[in-house]
Amino acid sequence: MKFTKMEGLGNDYVYINCFSEKVENPEKLAIAMSDRHFGVGSDGVILIKPSDKADFTMDMYNADGSRSEMCGNGIRCVGKYVYDYGLTDKTSISVETLAGIKYLDFVIKDGKVDMVTVDMGAPILKADQVPVRSDKEQVIDEKITVAGVDYHMTCVSMGNPHAVMFVGDTEHFPLEKAGPLFEHHEVFPNRVNAEFVQVIDRHTVKMRVWERGTGETLACGTGACATAVACVLNGKTDDEVTVKLLGGDLIIRFDRENNKVYMTGPAKVVFDGETDRF
Structure with a gap:
C-alpha cells in the first residue's frame, strides 16, 4: 500500500489515496500506522x-x-495532495467531510500548493449541538471546575466539539494533566478538544491544544478557528487573529456578518512511502 505523510504546522497525518488503494479496516490501520x-x-x-x-x-x-469529523490542518493537506499529485488541476475545490462540505482555495508556488485558505463554515454555538451539557442555550464564559481548579469555558463546534479556556501563560500550563480531564469530562457526551489560550494583543493569541483521541498536538486547525470565535465572543480580539501554535501560525478570520470562519495556513509533504506491513 502506498501512502504519503504530510503535515500542517506539525499536525501530521498519513494520507492514503483511495482512488488507487483499498483500505479494509481503517480503524485498525490508523492505530498501527500512527504508532511512532x-x-x-x-x-x-x-x-x-x-x-x-x-x-x-x-x-x-x-x-x-x-473517527473524527474534521481537521483544519488535515484538510489543507488534502488540498495540497489532490493538486500536487494530479487528482485535480483546479485551484478551488470542495471536500466532503463528516462536518459538511468545505471549500478550499490554493495559493500556487512553483507549480505546487504553498498555502490553503479553507472556508470552515459557520461556528456552531448551541450547547446541544456542540454538544455540551448545559442549562444555557450557549456556553460562553461559563464556569467549569476540573480537578479542583475553576476555569471559564466557551464551547464551539467547528464540525467537532471544542472547549476554549483563557489562561495567563500557555507555556507553563499543565496540559498533560488537565487535557485528559477535559476530554473525558461528563459535560461532554462526545468527549471534547480542549484549547488553552493566552491573549497577546487584539490581533494575536497563543494556543495549546489537547485533541480528542490523540493528546497534545503541535497544531489544530478547527481548534484555532474555535479559539478565534471564542476570542471575538468574549471581546478579547478583533475579528482577524493570528493564532500562534507550537507548530507555527494560522490566520483566522471570523466574518460575523456572514457567520463564517476562514482559515489560512501551510501544508507540506514529509515523504512518500510504501508498505505491505499493515
Whole structure:
C-alpha cells in the first residue's frame, strides 16, 4: 500500500489515496500506522476518496482508531495532495467531510500548493449541538471546575466539539494533566478538544491544544478557528487573529456578518512511502 505523510504546522497525518488503494479496516490501520515506534508515526490517518456531493471526500481517523469529523490542518493537506499529485488541476475545490462540505482555495508556488485558505463554515454555538451539557442555550464564559481548579469555558463546534479556556501563560500550563480531564469530562457526551489560550494583543493569541483521541498536538486547525470565535465572543480580539501554535501560525478570520470562519495556513509533504506491513 502506498501512502504519503504530510503535515500542517506539525499536525501530521498519513494520507492514503483511495482512488488507487483499498483500505479494509481503517480503524485498525490508523492505530498501527500512527504508532511512532512500530508504525509510520502520525496523529492519525486520512483517506482521500471520491464523492458524489463534492470534488473529494476526506475520511479521518485519530491515532486511537476513533473517527473524527474534521481537521483544519488535515484538510489543507488534502488540498495540497489532490493538486500536487494530479487528482485535480483546479485551484478551488470542495471536500466532503463528516462536518459538511468545505471549500478550499490554493495559493500556487512553483507549480505546487504553498498555502490553503479553507472556508470552515459557520461556528456552531448551541450547547446541544456542540454538544455540551448545559442549562444555557450557549456556553460562553461559563464556569467549569476540573480537578479542583475553576476555569471559564466557551464551547464551539467547528464540525467537532471544542472547549476554549483563557489562561495567563500557555507555556507553563499543565496540559498533560488537565487535557485528559477535559476530554473525558461528563459535560461532554462526545468527549471534547480542549484549547488553552493566552491573549497577546487584539490581533494575536497563543494556543495549546489537547485533541480528542490523540493528546497534545503541535497544531489544530478547527481548534484555532474555535479559539478565534471564542476570542471575538468574549471581546478579547478583533475579528482577524493570528493564532500562534507550537507548530507555527494560522490566520483566522471570523466574518460575523456572514457567520463564517476562514482559515489560512501551510501544508507540506514529509515523504512518500510504501508498505505491505499493515
